[in-house]
Amino acid sequence: xxxxxxxxxxxxxxxxxxxxxxxxxxxxxxxxxxxxxxxxxxxxxxxxxxxxxxxxxxxxxxxxxxxxxxxxxxxxxxxxxxxxxxxxxxxxxxxxxxxxxxxxxxxxx
Amino acid sequence: xxxxxxxxxxxxxxxxxxxxxxxxxxxxxxxxxxxxxxxxxxxxxxxxxxxxxxxxxxxxxxxxxxxxxxxxxxxxxxxxxxxxxxxxxxxxxxxxxxxxxxxxxxxxxxxxxxxx
Numbered sequence: 163x164x165x166x167x168x169x170x171x172x173x174x175x176x177x178x179x180x181x182x183x184x185x186x187x188x189x190x191x192x193x194x195x196x197x198x199x200x201x202x203x204x205x206x207x208x209x210x211x212x213x214x215x216x217x218x219x220x221x222x223x224x225x226x227x228x229x230x231x232x233x234x235x236x237x238x239x240x241x242x243x244x245x246x247x248x249x250x251x252x253x254x255x256x257x258x259x260x261x262x263x264x265x266x267x268x269x270x271x
Numbered sequence: 272x273x274x275x276x277x278x279x280x281x282x283x284x285x286x287x288x289x290x291x292x293x294x295x296x297x298x299x300x301x302x303x304x305x306x307x308x309x310x311x312x313x314x315x316x317x318x319x320x321x322x323x324x325x326x327x328x329x330x331x332x333x334x335x336x337x338x339x340x341x342x343x344x345x346x347x348x349x350x351x352x353x354x355x356x357x358x359x360x361x362x363x364x365x366x367x368x369x370x371x372x373x374x375x376x377x378x379x380x381x382x383x384x385x386x387x
Contacts, residue, residue: 195375204277204364204378205315249315251376259305259368259376264314 164188166262168250173268174240182235182248182265190255196224196235197249199264205249208235237267245269273299275367277379284355284386292350292382294365300345301367305376306338309362321348355386 167185174180186194193212197205211217211226211233223236237244250262274297284290294304303322307315319335321327321342329335339351348367352359362383366376 199315202362202381202383204381205366206378207375210375247314258320261315261317 164252164254164260166250166252166260168248168262168265170263171266171268173270174237176240176242176269176271178240179236179238180240180267182237182250182267184233184235184250184262186231186233186250186252186260186262188252188254188260191228192253192255192257194224194226194233194253195251195259196233197251199247199249201246208248240269242269242271273297273367273377275301275365275377275379277365277382279382280380281383282385284384286356286386287354289351289353290355290384292352292363292365292384294348294350294367294379296346296367296377299367299369299377301348301369302345303368304342304348305366305368306340306348306350307364307366309364309381315364318350352384355384357386360384360386 165187195210196208199205209224216225221238226233247264247266249264251259276295278293306318309315317330318333319327319329319340321340323342323345327340342348364381365379368376
């Protein structure tokens with residue numbers, strides 16, 4: 163079956179760096195997305211990776227290894243507003259999005 | 272990014288009544304729309320996938336006669352919660368994307384439904 167795994171919850175300190183991991187097993191693969199969701203709001207797009215490697219976008223970076231079925235989202239210089247859930251989603255061979263359960267990130271002062 | 276407009280943002284209805292939620296893609300043609308439900312402190316749960324012009328595909332455990340989905344055009348999909356009950360109270364979110372392309376899904380603002 164198709165499956166996405168990511169940690170349920172992580173805690174980090176303001177100003178620090180945190181890495182949120184995601185592993186996936188899908189029928190075919192057409193890319194991996196990361197979304198941010200604040201409580202009570204709709205998810206917002208952060209990144210899309212389809213090739214191996216690291217893509218940097220300001221304080222946020224996303225990494226993909228297709229051979230390992232693995233991705234991570236790296237958040238630098240953490241701010242209190244980064245407290246949110248981070249959702250990993252993989253696009254399978256039918257271009258269907260398979261969602262992870264989300265990682266709740268708690269930032270402490 | 273593209274804009275998906277979801278309406279209403281919140282609604283309170285009496286138990287036994289029906290509620291319709293609209294999801295519109297404003298500046299692109301959404302060949303595929305997804306409807307999600309999210310209970311407090313839980314992740315998104317996919318309810319159904321609808322492709323324009325065809326019947327929606329419902330996830331296991333989702334009652335298709337209770338959650339009616341219509342995707343009659345490339346810019347509009349509706350979700351109707353029929354005979355709503357308090358346990359249907361939740362945050363409903365739609366998202367839209369162009370099928371068969373490596374593009375992100377764009378989300379509506381969500382609808383907070385409270386059934387009293």
